[in-house]
Amino acid sequence: MLETPGIRGNIYDCKGRELAISIVLPSVYAITGKVKDKEDAAEKLSRELPETRENILAKLNSGKSFVWLGRKIKDEAGRNIKSMKIPGITVERESKRVYPRGRLLAHVLGAVSTDNKGLEGVELSMNDRLSGENGRVEAVKDAKGRIVSSDDIVTKPAKDGDSIYLTIDEMVQYITEKELDRTCQDFKAKGAVAVVMNTATGEILSMAVRPGYDPNDLKSANQASMKNQAVASAYEPGSIFKIVALAAGLSEKVTNESEVIYCENGKWEVYKRNINDHIKYGNLTFRQIIELSSNIGTAKIGQRLGPDRFYAYARSFGFGEKTGVQLAGEVRGTLREPANWSGISSYIVPIGQEIAATPMQLICALNVVANEGKLLKPVLVKSVMDCENKLVQENTSKQVRQVVDPLIAKRMVSVLKGVVEEGTGKEAVVEGYSAAGKTGTAQKFDNATRKYSSDKYVSSFMGFVPADKPKIAILVSIDEPNKVYWGGSVAAPCFSRIAKQTLRYLEKEHYDLVKNN
Amino acid sequence: MKKWAVIVIVVGLITYVWISTQCVSTGIEIGKLKARRAELLNINRMTGVEISGLRSAERVEKIARNDLGFVLPxxxxxxxxxxxxxxxxxxxxxxxxxxxxxxxxxx
Structure with missing residues (x-):
C-alpha cells in the first residue's frame, strides 16, 4: 500500500500571479532500530543534510523508533542519500509551501506549518479548501522492489487542494508596501498599516502591515510580527472616527455645515476633564470643525446627539462587529453599549476615544461615504477553483446596509474634500485628482500609568480618490512615529503617494483592457 | 502426434512466459515513466517559482531604474x-x- 500526496492548492492575486505555490521535496527519516552502524550513517548523512554529525547521531541514539533527520531538503541531497542505500534510512517526498514574493503580502497570505496546515492569514482561514487529500494505491513490487505499475489498484485517489484567487493586485500591494516602508523609515515608526480598497466593490486591492516577516523563513520571524494588525488589532482611532459624528450630525439634523459653534478657545472642561484642541479656536462652522479637526466642536455635536443615537450610528457604520473579511483572527474591537457609558462618553466617543476599531473597520466605514451611504462587506477571496480549474466558489460585493442617505453622503464628501483642500489634510493632495479624507492623531493609552501618553501617538489618514467619483479608498496608520506625529504630516503624504501611483496603474490597466477589447 | 502436442505445449508455455515477462518489464517501464512525470511536474512547479520571483515588481523596478535608467513621468x-x-x-x-x-x- 502506497500513499500518494495531494498537493496543497496555490494562491494567486487577481491577475493570476502566483503568491503561494507548493512544490514537492525529499524528506529523510530513520527507523532507528534498523540502522546498523549509526556512527557511519551520521557521518555520511551530515555531508548532505543541514545538520552536524553530532546532531544526527544524537537523533539516531534518542531512543525513539522513528525520527525525522531532515525535512524538505534539496532535491540533489535527497537523490544522493537515496543512492547511499543506508539500512534504516528512508527518503520520502513531501510537499513544501513556497512564497515566491517573499515578504510581500506576508500578513495576508500567512504561513503553513511543516505539516502543511495553515497557521495564519488566508492559509489558515481557507485551510479546508487549500488542503489536498492524500490518496492510497495498492501496488505490486517485483523482487528488486520496483513498482510494477500496470497492476496498480487505486483504492483512494489523491485530490489536490483548491486554488484561491485573491482580490489583491500585486502591483498595488507593491506600491503600498514600498510607500509604507518609506514612511516607517522617514519617521522611525514602530509599526504601520495600510489598506487600499476598491470603493465600488469593497474588494481589497492591498493590505500591508509593518513590521513584516518572510513566510519562507518562519524560524527568524517573531510571533508578534506575524499578527495581521489590519484585522487582529483594535486601537483608539482618534479624529478619523469623526466621520461618524459628521454623518450622525447631518442625518439627525442636529447641525448643518454652516452652523457656527463656539470652540471654547481650545480648552473645555467637562465632567472634571479637559477636552483640548491643538489650536485655540473660537467660533467655527461645523464644516470648519471637521476640516480643522476640532475636538471641542465635535464633542458638542456628540453631546447634542446623546449616547443612544450616536451608538446607533457607530454600530450602523460597522463598529463593534467583525467586517467578515476572509482572514483568520479578526477582532470586533470595542464599542460599549450606551448603558455602560459614563457622563463624559457622549463627548469623547465622537472624537475617537473610549472606542477601539480595527483598520479594516475604519476603511469600511469610510467607504460608506465614498459609496453613497452603503456599507459593503469587504472581499478578499475573489474565487476558488478546484484542481481541474473549475470554478467552485465566487465572492462578489455584498451590501450590508444603507447607513446614511445618499444625499447626506454627498454632503459628507464635500466636507471631507475641504479637509484636504483647506484643513488638516493638505499634504494628502493627489496631483491631478480631487481627494477627500480625514486626518487622525490619537494619543496612545498607557496601561501602566492609566493615562494617555504624551509622546506616543498613532498617526492616521484615510481618504478616497477621485473625491467626486471615487475609485479607491486608502487608510494609512503609522504607529509611534518620531520627530513629527500629526496624521496630516506623517500619514497624509504616504496616502498621497500611494493614491497617485495606484491611480496611474489602474488607469493604465483600464486603458489596456479597452484597447484589447 | 504426441511429439506435436509436446511442441505446441512448450511453444505455448514459452509464449506465456515471454508475454508475462514483457508485461512485467512494461509495467516497470510505466512505473519509471510515472515517477519521471511526477519529477518533471515538480521541476515545472519549481521553474514556476523561479519565474514568479523574476517577475516580481520590486525586481522589475530595480532593473528599470538602475540598469535601464527609466523614470516615472x-x-x-x-x-x-x-x-x-x-x-x-x-x-x-x-x-x-x-x-x-x-x-x-x-x-
Whole structure:
C-alpha cells in the first residue's frame, strides 16, 4: 500500500500571479532500530543534510523508533542519500509551501506549518479548501522492489487542494508596501498599516502591515510580527472616527455645515476633564470643525446627539462587529453599549476615544461615504477553483446596509474634500485628482500609568480618490512615529503617494483592457 | 502426434512466459515513466517559482531604474496628432513644422 500526496492548492492575486505555490521535496527519516552502524550513517548523512554529525547521531541514539533527520531538503541531497542505500534510512517526498514574493503580502497570505496546515492569514482561514487529500494505491513490487505499475489498484485517489484567487493586485500591494516602508523609515515608526480598497466593490486591492516577516523563513520571524494588525488589532482611532459624528450630525439634523459653534478657545472642561484642541479656536462652522479637526466642536455635536443615537450610528457604520473579511483572527474591537457609558462618553466617543476599531473597520466605514451611504462587506477571496480549474466558489460585493442617505453622503464628501483642500489634510493632495479624507492623531493609552501618553501617538489618514467619483479608498496608520506625529504630516503624504501611483496603474490597466477589447 | 502436442505445449508455455515477462518489464517501464512525470511536474512547479520571483515588481523596478535608467513621468503628457487623411494634411504638416522648429526633429 502506497500513499500518494495531494498537493496543497496555490494562491494567486487577481491577475493570476502566483503568491503561494507548493512544490514537492525529499524528506529523510530513520527507523532507528534498523540502522546498523549509526556512527557511519551520521557521518555520511551530515555531508548532505543541514545538520552536524553530532546532531544526527544524537537523533539516531534518542531512543525513539522513528525520527525525522531532515525535512524538505534539496532535491540533489535527497537523490544522493537515496543512492547511499543506508539500512534504516528512508527518503520520502513531501510537499513544501513556497512564497515566491517573499515578504510581500506576508500578513495576508500567512504561513503553513511543516505539516502543511495553515497557521495564519488566508492559509489558515481557507485551510479546508487549500488542503489536498492524500490518496492510497495498492501496488505490486517485483523482487528488486520496483513498482510494477500496470497492476496498480487505486483504492483512494489523491485530490489536490483548491486554488484561491485573491482580490489583491500585486502591483498595488507593491506600491503600498514600498510607500509604507518609506514612511516607517522617514519617521522611525514602530509599526504601520495600510489598506487600499476598491470603493465600488469593497474588494481589497492591498493590505500591508509593518513590521513584516518572510513566510519562507518562519524560524527568524517573531510571533508578534506575524499578527495581521489590519484585522487582529483594535486601537483608539482618534479624529478619523469623526466621520461618524459628521454623518450622525447631518442625518439627525442636529447641525448643518454652516452652523457656527463656539470652540471654547481650545480648552473645555467637562465632567472634571479637559477636552483640548491643538489650536485655540473660537467660533467655527461645523464644516470648519471637521476640516480643522476640532475636538471641542465635535464633542458638542456628540453631546447634542446623546449616547443612544450616536451608538446607533457607530454600530450602523460597522463598529463593534467583525467586517467578515476572509482572514483568520479578526477582532470586533470595542464599542460599549450606551448603558455602560459614563457622563463624559457622549463627548469623547465622537472624537475617537473610549472606542477601539480595527483598520479594516475604519476603511469600511469610510467607504460608506465614498459609496453613497452603503456599507459593503469587504472581499478578499475573489474565487476558488478546484484542481481541474473549475470554478467552485465566487465572492462578489455584498451590501450590508444603507447607513446614511445618499444625499447626506454627498454632503459628507464635500466636507471631507475641504479637509484636504483647506484643513488638516493638505499634504494628502493627489496631483491631478480631487481627494477627500480625514486626518487622525490619537494619543496612545498607557496601561501602566492609566493615562494617555504624551509622546506616543498613532498617526492616521484615510481618504478616497477621485473625491467626486471615487475609485479607491486608502487608510494609512503609522504607529509611534518620531520627530513629527500629526496624521496630516506623517500619514497624509504616504496616502498621497500611494493614491497617485495606484491611480496611474489602474488607469493604465483600464486603458489596456479597452484597447484589447 | 504426441511429439506435436509436446511442441505446441512448450511453444505455448514459452509464449506465456515471454508475454508475462514483457508485461512485467512494461509495467516497470510505466512505473519509471510515472515517477519521471511526477519529477518533471515538480521541476515545472519549481521553474514556476523561479519565474514568479523574476517577475516580481520590486525586481522589475530595480532593473528599470538602475540598469535601464527609466523614470516615472511626473505628469501625463499628451500630444494629439491629427489623423492622417487628406483633410488633415495641412494640420499634420503644421505639427511637423512645429516639431522641426522646436526640437529639430524632421520626419
Amino acid at each position: 511626473e505628469k501625463y503628457e499628451n500630444l494629439t496628432v491629427p489623423e492622417k487623411n487628406d483633410k488633415d494634411k495641412s494640420a499634420l504638416s503644421g505639427v511637423k513644422d512645429w516639431l522641426a522648429k522646436t526640437i529639430g526633429y524632421v520626419f
